[in-house]
Amino acid sequence: MARWEPGTADRLRTAALELFEEKGFSATTVPDIVGRAGLTQRTFFRHFSDKREVFFGDDEIPRIATRMIEGAPPEVEPLSLITAGLRALAGSRFEPRRNQMRVARRIIEAEPALRERDLLKQADLRDAIRAGLEGRGVDPLDARVFAGLGVELIQIALERWLQDPEGGSLVSHLDAVQDSIRAAFGSAATRSG
Amino acid sequence: MARWEPGTADRLRTAALELFEEKGFSATTVPDIVGRAGLTQRTFFRHFSDKREVFFGDDEIPRIATRMIEGAPPEVEPLSLITAGLRALAGSRFEPRRNQMRVARRIIEAEPALRERDLLKQADLRDAIRAGLEGRGVDPLDARVFAGLGVELIQIALERWLQDPEGGSLVSHLDAVQDSIRAAFGSAATRSG
DNA sequence: GTCTATATCGCGATAGAC
DNA sequence: GTCTATCGCGATATAGAC
The missing domain is CATH 1.10.357.10 (Tetracycline Repressor, domain 2)
Known part of the structure; x- marks a missing residue:
């Protein structure tokens, strides 16, 4: 499945959890997350149906x-x-x-x-x-x-x-x-x- | 507290439940609901913290x-x-x-x-x-x-x-x-x- | 009451893998 | 070529701020 970047979902999850720890869950936006992971918002929502699913x-x-x-x-x-x-x-x-x-x-x-x-x-x-x-x-x-x-x-x-x-x-x-x-x-x- | 319209929350709830039955929950928007109830979006969110709370x-x-x-x-x-x-x-x-x-x-x-x-x-x-x-x-x-x-x-x-x-x-x-x-x-x- | 940030989703295009 | 993950843009609704 991971034909492209083997760890896209993992990278997103890692970036998200870091940010949740730093700024809290609700203060962290999806643009924040994808910014850190070097991906786009659209990609985030293809891997996770919403922000909470990261967890x-x-x-x-x-x-x-x-x-x-x-x-x-x-x-x-x-x-x-x-x-x-x-x-x-x-x-x-x-x-x-x-x-x-x-x-x-x-x-x-x-x-x-x-x-x-x-x-x-x-x-x-x-x-x-x-x-x-x-x-x-x-x-x-x-x-x-x-x-x-x-x-x-x-x-x-x-x-x-x-x-x-x-x-x-x-x-x-x-x-x-x-x-x-x-x-x-x-x-x-x-x-x- | 209910100085103006004693039944505001009820009217909103009634309108919402009707629409949920007619169009489904996710297809019903808050503007739809307040339109039917003759109120504003702001009023809706003062009575219900989010759309699901209507239920x-x-x-x-x-x-x-x-x-x-x-x-x-x-x-x-x-x-x-x-x-x-x-x-x-x-x-x-x-x-x-x-x-x-x-x-x-x-x-x-x-x-x-x-x-x-x-x-x-x-x-x-x-x-x-x-x-x-x-x-x-x-x-x-x-x-x-x-x-x-x-x-x-x-x-x-x-x-x-x-x-x-x-x-x-x-x-x-x-x-x-x-x-x-x-x-x-x-x-x-x-x-x- | 008005305004705005943010989440969510649709569509068309692209580009690497097989 | 054919997939499919990704991208870029855009639309809409929610929810909270002012």
Whole structure:
């Protein structure tokens, strides 16, 4: 694909992230970015549908999730599938990037426009999981619930991991959150509360 | 404050929703909207911070949630608080508006920009619940988990209620989703999957 | 209320890669 | 030649400043 300049998108992303750090997200204009990258505005918008997209990857996480779910043996239960998948993602994609993620998270939290986009990415992951589980024959409601809870699980664990002053591992936070979930909704507590 | 036209925001919202139905959200411009409402663009942006906000209420749901949580007797458990609160919201805010919500939902689902905003509103509710529970002394992780699961619960129930061809009540869907959650994560199933 | 910066997208032309 | 990434120009809408 990169027949022309192998790293056009990367150059744009690098320039953009530098500028976001220097001047903040909203104070950085697309002309600023393309100026630094030595490209034109039109090129920027061919690589990124909007300025916020610079922040987020190529939606590889939902694709990885889909592949994991499709590739697992049919007898694996949904909960195991999800917890195992999240652990694999934690080890391969998140744990090695802790510092980058901390920086990115700080900028995202400060900017409602970026929070929105981040939430949309979470929703995409949720839907990938849901569709994958349905494809394995899981009941649609249960698939939706597993997906929703799975994404909340990883999300809460990520939040706490990135803030953890003790430097605990993401996996240990996943364990803690999962325990909390089980305690919260797992009992036979009354429904009509 | 509404010294001149008591219903300015309403007139703008009505005109906007009509146009969204007629031409679609992105094909409708703010000049279109203010033209139909007989107002100026400046007035539009004084009432709505952006075009998408027309779709969403005044953030009254998180405020209601905060009030409910703060007003409950201290001995009420978080899960009861949440399920009771959701039932109250269901009866007072959602059930009476089923048809409007169906129409809105269809437009929102079709437009990524609106899905983003919708997800942000959900996040606001989540944070209101989380803060309310923390204010009652609930452990921060547990508060975050209750809030996250509570919002997933109402959200999934809403999705299914709005699509339900049988016309089941929102409360019955809340029950079903809660059962599914309990079954999904409630068992002592292995964590390391 | 008016004015303006900025994001976004369409179109036609170009130019290196195969 | 045929692709396709890039460019240059231009149009329009949003959103915020004055």
